[in-house]
Amino acid sequence: MSEADAHVVILGAGHAGGTLAALLRQYGFAGPITMIGEEPIPPYQRPPLSKAWLKGEADADSLALKPLEFYREQAIDFRPGKRALALDRGAKRVRLDDDSEVSYDILVLATGARPIALSLPGAELKGVMFLRTAADAERLKASIGPGKRLAVVGGGYIGLEVAASGRALGAEVVVLEKEARLLARVANPTLSAFFKGYHEARGVTFELGCSVVGFEGEGGHVAGVRLADGRVVACDAVVVGVGAHPNQEIAAEAGLECARGVVVDLAARTSDPNVFAIGDVTHRPMPIYDRMFRPESVPSALEQAKQAACAITGRPAPAPEAPWNWSDQYDIKLQIAGLPFDADEVVVRGDPASARFAVFHLKGDQLQSVEAINAPPEFMMGKQLILSRRAVDKQKLADPSVSMKEVAA
């Protein structure tokens, strides 16, 4: 059997899986493709769920990666509402939750991640929500509006984006964070302070360094969040945004190498040459930083979809990209390129008070990452410098009167 008529089975119909299916056809792959998704709808973009979609500025059609008829036209057998229960690598077969079995020649795990749940008293109450899927967003949207009190557990990007959207919809918003600062896992303290001030000026209140110990209910619906110090924060709805777990159980049970996710190489191949993995479920090589990481971002999922599509169709592997991500809150656009691994120096360019600045992380004179607030030149040039690994003049970098083009020259 040649690769050209192999049966490709994609488990997961999210951003990664949907992009891979489309890319395979775009690259001329003519064999059968089956895409199995747990959700009832075709692949869609998740990032707008906490932003444009929540605020009513985007509809289901605009979220969809491709219209439903695309999958039929492109002979992609899309099977929604189904979950894979077990993988038999010897027989090259997957068992689904409707007891049917699907045989594959090439399997792609694009099973994503799921929100970390809090195993606390009252966590099962109505109104305690997560934000991962369109259905989650639908529930959340229905419960925030003028005068509603929204408690956000977790001051990460999801939490802050929901807080901003909640304020835009007229809700009262309190963010509860266990660390002493916002975005503690993912951003520099300068950014943490900036976002805190920006949100506070727009009416969000914060409880930092607080520990949530449970949820209080009234008639089965959440009415408050209990803190370790005994206080109860009254609310009408709760969003928990405290991170995500990779959906890697099916891979681990089938004996595929797993670490903080399913371990893959730069072609998105797992330890089984007939099985690929892409997107949030993977623990992947980051060649620039010479290490493995689980990035959990759309750009990383897209890059891996390209890697897998190239490997499956025999195209040369795509050039490595600098990892990047973004967040929109109010009129703030945060763009991040790279990751601050092993950084030993921080250079702030511009004045945070102006809401236009960038925080650069360097290792020696090489740029590891940049966090740019309303600062596209710093993001775009920073991304190029991170990839090129060229030495950077820190004095020029710190001086906003020297253009980024000159800094990179």
Next chain:
Amino acid sequence: MAKITYIEHDGTEHVVDVKNGLSVMEGAVKNNIPGIDADCGGACACATCHVYVDPAWLDKTGDKSAMEESMLDFAESVEDNSRLSCQIKVSDALDGMVVRMPESQH
């Protein structure tokens, strides 16, 4: 509704009908036309939906925001008629428009 012609860097033409209100980027992506990556899905955060607008149509595509201007300034192979296609809203006025894609979006 507008008929838009997307021309890949190798000259391959794709003519599709795009609904009013969608962006020129969405018209390409939803029809699986190669050459427009649109990694950020239209948030004006990535500059991977760069196109060259046929000069005859450039005025009809509207003004660039400061954000778009700034992102484009640092993209590869930018010309006077470069736009980020996620920032161009489709309307009847764009019926017949031609856009060309650069060699690479990355």
